[in-house]
Amino acid sequence: MNPSGGLFWHLHAWRHQAQWAATCADIAQWLGQMPPVPERSSELVIVGASAGWMMPSAWLQGFGSVTTFDVDRWAAPLFQRRHGASLRASGTALRCNTADALTDMDAVLQAHPRALVLFDNVLGQLRFHTPTVDEASRRIEKITRRMHGRRWGSLHDAFSGRTQRQAQAAAPAMQRSIQKHQTHPTPGNAATRPVELGRFSRQLRAQGEWLDHLTDHVFPDGTPIHHIAWPYRPGYCHWLQAGWINP
Numbered sequence: 001m002n003p004s005g006g007l008f009w010h011l012h013a014w015r016h017q018a019q020w021a022a023t024c025a026d027i028a029q030w031l032g033q034m035p036p037v038p039e040r041s042s043e044l045v046i047v048g049a050s051a052g053w054m055m056p057s058a059w060l061q062g063f064g065s066v067t068t069f070d071v072d073r074w075a076a077p078l079f080q081r082r083h084g085a086s087l088r089a090s091g092t093a094l095r096c097n098t099a100d101a102l103t104d105m106d107a108v109l110q111a112h113p114r115a116l117v118l119f120d121n122v123l124g125q126l127r128f129h130t131p132t133v134d135e136a137s138r139r140i141e142k143i144t145r146r147m148h149g150r151r152w153g154s155l156h157d158a159f160s161g162r163t164q165r166q167a168q169a170a171a172p173a174m175q176r177s178i179q180k181h182q183t184h185p186t187p188g189n190a191a192t193r194p195v196e197l198g199r200f201s202r203q204l205r206a207q208g209e210w211l212d213h214l215t216d217h218v219f220p221d222g223t224p225i226h227h228i229a230w231p232y233r234p235g236y237c238h239w240l241q242a243g244w245i246n247p
């Protein structure tokens with residue numbers, strides 16, 4: 001059983017497209033702020049692509065080629081079904097792989113030396129794919145260290161948890177901050193998140209303790225971060241963070 005993908009995820013995403021429209025619009029806006037693409041033949045690699053439920057085909061059409069990786073066997077056919085026609089129309093080559101891209105990032109990076117790499121809502125899921133929280137944190141750190149010198153971005157869960165049920169209709173607008181140097185990791189409670197984002201946490205109408213997705217240190221110091229509300233289902237919300245790194 002895939003704890004962050006699989007048929008249940010696809011069904012849930014398909015059924016919630018209308019409810020997630022504002023979140024997807026925020027994501028599209030952030031995607032549009034990627035590092036400049038040097039040439040038309042530019043390549044995008046997406047890790048944890050699933051069916052690309054939350055990204056617009058129009059953004060993918062700007063690339064010369066798109067290569068996706070996902071361990072979920074339904075992801076590749078559904079990604080092709082969802083985005084294939086648009087990518088054929090724009091002449092964008094599409095290759096969808098059913099494979100674990102994170103265990104051997106070296107192989108992926110060597111095979112795609114000039115590609116922009118997008119971790120698409122996958123790094124925050126690693127705690128569900130790894131036996132212990134400490135090991136998950138180490139995996140995330142190893143992956144992000146390996147990305148040094150590359151152009152890359154990540155959209156991931158920072159926290160998730162219960163909200164007041166009416167919060168779905170009133171999800172806060174996207175907000176921005178800069179990744180600060182942290183000597184002591186913040187404990188996993190959205191309500192104790194530092195300072196300027198306290199407001200965002202209140203606007204999410206968080207209830208109780210939220211789950212920490214261990215992504216606090218994904219971005220290097222100084223990275224501009226977008227904070228996006230994702231009302232996953234009534235009474236339960238994810239706090240997404242998204243950033244681009246252009247060395």
Ligand SMILES: C[S@@+](CC[C@H](N)C(=O)[O-])C[C@H]1O[C@@H](n2cnc3c(N)ncnc32)[C@H](O)[C@@H]1O
Nearest residue numbers: 005048050052053054070071072100101102120
């Ligand atoms: C929340 S979903 C991503 C949603 C997707 N970005 C979208 O817009 O539809 C997380 C995905 O990460 C995939 N995943 C988990 N570990 C992975 C790995 N090691 N390599 C590739 N994909 C992985 C899961 O199978 C799942 O499809």
